[in-house]
Amino acid sequence: MVSPSIFLQMEQGKLGQSYDFATVIEAIPWNQNGLITAIAQDIHTKDVLMLAWVNRDALVETLTTKQVCYWSRSHQRLWRKGESSGHRQQLIEARLDCDGDSILFLVEQTGAACHTYRPTCFYIGLANKQVTILTEPML
Template sequence: MNIWIQLENAERGERRPLAAVIDAIPWNADGLITAIAQQHDSGEVLMLAWMNREALLETLTTGQVCYWSRSRQTLWRKGESSGHRQRLVESRLDCDGDAILLRVDQHGPACHTGRPNCFYNAIRNEMVEVITAPLSH
């Protein structure tokens, strides 16, 4: 039985070895998994990015969030140049293992535009409205 079915049928508190679960992640054709960053104390969704195995393992090992930059084809250590780091508080895989939720402590804006999160374009009445201004420094 695959590990995702085992976890689906598991009782609360049951555990599986992390290495076995990571090996079972259904990485996409590019070797990536969707990663959603969420502020741990408010629940605010900050951003969506991608992780490969190396980025995931680095994040879990160091506690500093690392993604895979699809445009640059390299590891992207969040906040490395801006200082707007994400400290990992908790990580959770979804039910079939193809997405990871990173509950983080965000330092500074999460979005490269300087906004608190990347979801500032609200779809309202057949219009798209910018609902968040960049944070002042």
């Protein structure tokens, strides 16, 4: 395993400075199941669409094809967003957080992001002693 010190080095990085892709991917602190969290955000509206998981294969596929691919923990397989629904996410940009344990996908969303056909998975509002549905399905 590569030391996560690459992330410490990048803290001191200058604008536009580059690092070796393989070194950074190897230094990601994948969890015991080989996963990290991935947040999808709409590039235009800035809405947070969903949170899911990626493994190394899903991340490389996403970066290569520009179609977002996740790891389905329930089905134990790669999950190509929209493969059955047609509600796809085209990758515009990918970013790692400062310590490499979460990734942000900036995407163009086609259709609903949520399996409930809502535009975002974050449609349940929480307030003091109140829970409210915030969006309608996109039927």
